[in-house]
Amino acid sequence: GQNIDQPTEMTATEGAIVQINCTYQTSGFNGLFWYQQHAGEAPTFLSYNVLDGLEEKGRFSSFLSRSKGYSYLLLKELQMKDSASYLCAVREGTGRRALTFGSGTRLQVQP
Amino acid sequence: GAGVSQTPSNKVTEKGKYVELRCDPISGHTALYWYRQSLGQGPEFLIYFQGTGAADDSGLPNDRFFAVRPEGSVSTLKIQRTERGDSAVYLCASSFSGAQYEQFFGPGTRLTVL
Numbered sequence: 257g258q259n260i261d262q263p264t265e266m267t268a269t270e271g272a273i274v275q276i277n278c279t280y281q282t283s284g285f286n287g288l289f290w291y292q293q294h295a296g297e298a299p300t301f302l303s304y305n306v307l308d309g310l311e312e313k314g315r316f317s318s319f320l321s322r323s324k325g326y327s328y329l330l331l332k333e334l335q336m337k338d339s340a341s342y343l344c345a346v347r348e349g350t351g352r353r354a355l356t357f358g359s360g361t362r363l364q365v366q367p
Numbered sequence: 368g369a370g371v372s373q374t375p376s377n378k379v380t381e382k383g384k385y386v387e388l389r390c391d392p393i394s395g396h397t398a399l400y401w402y403r404q405s406l407g408q409g410p411e412f413l414i415y416f417q418g419t420g421a422a423d424d425s426g427l428p429n430d431r432f433f434a435v436r437p438e439g440s441v442s443t444l445k446i447q448r449t450e451r452g453d454s455a456v457y458l459c460a461s462s463f464s465g466a467q468y469e470q471f472f473g474p475g476t477r478l479t480v481l
Contacts, residue, residue: 354415354423355400
């Protein structure tokens with residue numbers, strides 16, 4: 257099975273940078289995803305890491321270290337609309353497509 | 368283009384009743400997934416279809432839960448003898464078949480069992 261840990265809540269200021277960490281334990285890692293979910297809405301895809309290193313996509317970047325079982329999502333130039341839950345999800349095992357999600361980090365961006 | 372659609376958006380039922388939840392995936396997506404999400408938690412995997420067949424049903428909690436995708440497009444999640452603990456948001460997602468493709472989620476069906 258898998259164990260995925262991420263902070264429950266974070267607060268940051270508009271225009272600032274915030275890093276949301278995710279640690280995981282899995283017997284056969286096969287990719288890590290970050291999703292954004294606004295209250296009452298569906299999760300939307302942000303990033304995908306399968307190899308070590310940093311993936312950058314506009315204001316959002318995601319980092320993966322497979323040896324440490326660690327990832328982070330970096331959000332730059334925070335905007336009020338970035339207030340949402342951020343879900344870390346891991347795929348385990350070759351051939352499997354199911355994602356195991358963490359409980360999510362609720363980010364509140366303040367003016 | 369159209370995203371993943373799910374009907375109904377809300378379903379209220381009584382304990383012991385049977386319910387069906389429908390998912391219409393993005394056109395061209397051969398993979399379809401069902402998850403359920405409780406308040407304050409991340410989505411929990413239920414079942415994955417590749418085409419018409421259930422490729423992975425390891426997340427179904429018990430035999431009251433069943434899902435079909437007879438023509439490889441629309442899927443129906445069926446729950447028999449509903450229990451109050453089944454109350455959750457049921458999310459459907461679809462994707463292309465490769466491992467590198469992200470899953471696109473629908474808006475979900477909020478199921479409440481009284």
